[in-house]
Amino acid sequence: MNNEQELPTSTDVLVVGAGPAGMTLAVSLKQLGVDCVVIDQLPSPPDDTRAAFVQPRTLEYVRRLQLAGPMIDDGLKGRGFTMADREHDLVRVPYDTVDSPYPFLLIIGQWQTQRHLDRRFGELGGSVLRGVRLLNLQPEFPGSAATVVDSDGALRVINARFVAGCDGVWSRVRNQLGIGFPGSSPEQMFAVADVKLPGWPSDRVEPAFTLSPHGMLIGSPLPGDDMARVVASVRPGTPAPTQHDVNDLIQTRGPSWMRNRKVEEVLSSATWHVHERVATQFQHDNTFLLGDAAHTHSPAGGQGMNTGIQDAANLAWKLHHVLSLGAPVSLLDTYDAERRPNAQKLIEFTHQITMVATITGHKERQLRDGILAAISDVPGVTEALSLRFSQIAIGYGDSNEPFAPGTRVNPDTIDADDLAWTLLTPGAAPPDLPPAFNVTVSNDVSHPVAVRPDGVVASAELVHELFGFNLARVAVASNEVHPPTDLVSQQLVTHAAPAQHGGAR
Numbered sequence: 001m002n003n004e005q006e007l008p009t010s011t012d013v014l015v016v017g018a019g020p021a022g023m024t025l026a027v028s029l030k031q032l033g034v035d036c037v038v039i040d041q042l043p044s045p046p047d048d049t050r051a052a053f054v055q056p057r058t059l060e061y062v063r064r065l066q067l068a069g070p071m072i073d074d075g076l077k078g079r080g081f082t083m084a085d086r087e088h089d090l091v092r093v094p095y096d097t098v099d100s101p102y103p104f105l106l107i108i109g110q111w112q113t114q115r116h117l118d119r120r121f122g123e124l125g126g127s128v129l130r131g132v133r134l135l136n137l138q139p140e141f142p143g144s145a146a147t148v149v150d151s152d153g154a155l156r157v158i159n160a161r162f163v164a165g166c167d168g169v170w171s172r173v174r175n176q177l178g179i180g181f182p183g184s185s186p187e188q189m190f191a192v193a194d195v196k197l198p199g200w201p202s203d204r205v206e207p208a209f210t211l212s213p214h215g216m217l218i219g220s221p222l223p224g225d226d227m228a229r230v231v232a233s234v235r236p237g238t239p240a241p242t243q244h245d246v247n248d249l250i251q252t253r254g255p256s257w258m259r260n261r262k263v264e265e266v267l268s269s270a271t272w273h274v275h276e277r278v279a280t281q282f283q284h285d286n287t288f289l290l291g292d293a294a295h296t297h298s299p300a301g302g303q304g305m306n307t308g309i310q311d312a313a314n315l316a317w318k319l320h321h322v323l324s325l326g327a328p329v330s331l332l333d334t335y336d337a338e339r340r341p342n343a344q345k346l347i348e349f350t351h352q353i354t355m356v357a358t359i360t361g362h363k364e365r366q367l368r369d370g371i372l373a374a375i376s377d378v379p380g381v382t383e384a385l386s387l388r389f390s391q392i393a394i395g396y397g398d399s400n401e402p403f404a405p406g407t408r409v410n411p412d413t414i415d416a417d418d419l420a421w422t423l424l425t426p427g428a429a430p431p432d433l434p435p436a437f438n439v440t441v442s443n444d445v446s447h448p449v450a451v452r453p454d455g456v457v458a459s460a461e462l463v464h465e466l467f468g469f470n471l472a473r474v475a476v477a478s479n480e481v482h483p484p485t486d487l488v489s490q491q492l493v494t495h496a497a498p499a500q501h502g503g504a505r
């Protein structure tokens with residue numbers, strides 16, 4: 001443990017695990033002025049690359065934490081990704097059509113992302129208690145008593161009003177609560193190596209999935225001189241690849257433009273098994289599961305870390321409202337209602353990608369490659385894929401209409417640079433608008449829209465519940481200037497109707 005720091009005996013939020021999910025939650029809470037304590041069993045932050053791809057939706061959130069700029073400075077702006085056979089590109093999914101201030105795939109090592117989160121936490125006055133392991137959780141009104149062990153072997157108790165289990169796939173928190181983690185652990189194994197591979201073409205700054213008869217190979221440049229990431233599907237039991245193995249994988253599976261290049265050094269390498277599992281609940285009373293503790297799946301598609309960061313974005317402002325602004329505790333139920341269905345869909349999606357990428361059988365592969373090559377000519381298909389992979393399309397409502405409750409708003413539309421709420425309105429701000437709101441006047445909307453601190457449109461009902469502010473009335477007032485739309489009448493109806501559990505708030 002960092003013995004310079006006393007272990008606190010109580011906190012509002014105990015964050016277990018200082019990975020990307022836990023640190024995003026911790027930074028958000030600190031920025032919102034919520035008391036939190038972060039523990040991690042490791043004595044120091046990990047330095048492995050793991051999640052090398054940060055999606056646009058993640059950048060949109062970390063911009064609110066003042067982290068998007070510094071992370072972009074440290075990374076590479078990937079153009080999207082390609083799928084290829086050994087000789088030709090089959091389909092290219094470009095990100096430049098994504099309607100975001102960040103229309104690119106940021107390529108940056110997970111260790112760098114974590115350093116940025118740690119640094120920001122420090123700037124906000126926080127410090128992670130490292131070498132501190134959660135042993136067990138006991139209910140202790142009005143929260144939990146967490147027994148932890150520090151690196152000196154001493155047992156301590158931290159009383160926490162809320163607990164966030166951000167402690168990875170083998171989550172102790174999940175285990176303590178007895179929450180199931182059903183799913184499967186397919187026989188699939190992947191090898192990953194971060195290597196020196198000089199000569200990466202400057203017009204191919206993006207991950208390339210090569211679908212060869214010998215198996216899948218993903219190659220991507222990484223930030224740093226001549227650095228690259230190589231990932232390959234391998235047989236169960238295969239050891240971590242050596243320099244010779246990586247060169248062999250590139251020769252037998254790589255695309256033609258990669259095959260005339262040689263790996264000069266392997267900086268790190270490992271193998272891992274894919275698990276495809278979603279926790280049966282993301283919440284149990286005052287305790288929540290986030291990130292890999294809640295869902296785990298194939299890393300194909302670069303979604304895992306990004307999804308954990310979005311879990312934290314969803315929960316942080318809700319905890320703030322309950323702890324600091326007097327919101328009903330029931331607000332926290334919407335975390336599971338919004339994030340668990342999203343995780344379930346994600347697992348199906350990444351499963352499909354992995355199945356497509358690892359198809360065996362000559363005829364089946366030929367058919368797949370033909371379909372992939374054909375879809376790139378169908379208008380709208382690659383754009384739809386980039387929306388899906390970039391996580392921009394993720395929402396919690398029943399409607400995908402722009403500015404409908406549950407849809408995501410482009411942060412540039414609302415100048416979102418912090419964790420405030422925004423009222424996006426075509427006219428002047430109403431005089432009784434709660435101070436929690438920033439105001440953006442824009443003709444993009446025909447009626448006022450409230451945007452949550454995670455960038456998602458709130459229903460009029462939620463705004464009323466949290467602020468006592470009648471958005472529907474403001475909408476009606478603004479319609480005296482702007483003609484009514486279906487959406488406004490929808491909001492009025494929503495306001496009058498009781499909350500639907502599981503719907504967008």
Ligand SMILES: Cc1cc2nc3c(=O)[nH]c(=O)nc-3n(C[C@H](O)[C@H](O)[C@H](O)COP(=O)(O)OP(=O)(O)OC[C@H]3O[C@@H](n4cnc5c(N)ncnc54)[C@H](O)[C@@H]3O)c2cc1C
Nearest residue numbers: 017019020021041051052134168291292302303304305306
């Ligand atoms: C090879 C590889 C490549 C990947 N590529 C991508 C990618 O490109 N994009 C992407 O989005 N995802 C990717 N992922 C997945 C991504 O790495 C994970 O989804 C991400 O690390 C999960 O973050 P987390 O914060 O939920 O958990 P973790 O990063 O696992 O962090 C959990 C933390 O909890 C701590 N902890 C555990 N138990 C305890 C305890 N009892 N007490 C205290 N602390 C505890 C651990 O020490 C750890 O620091 C990849 C994964 C792998 C293996």
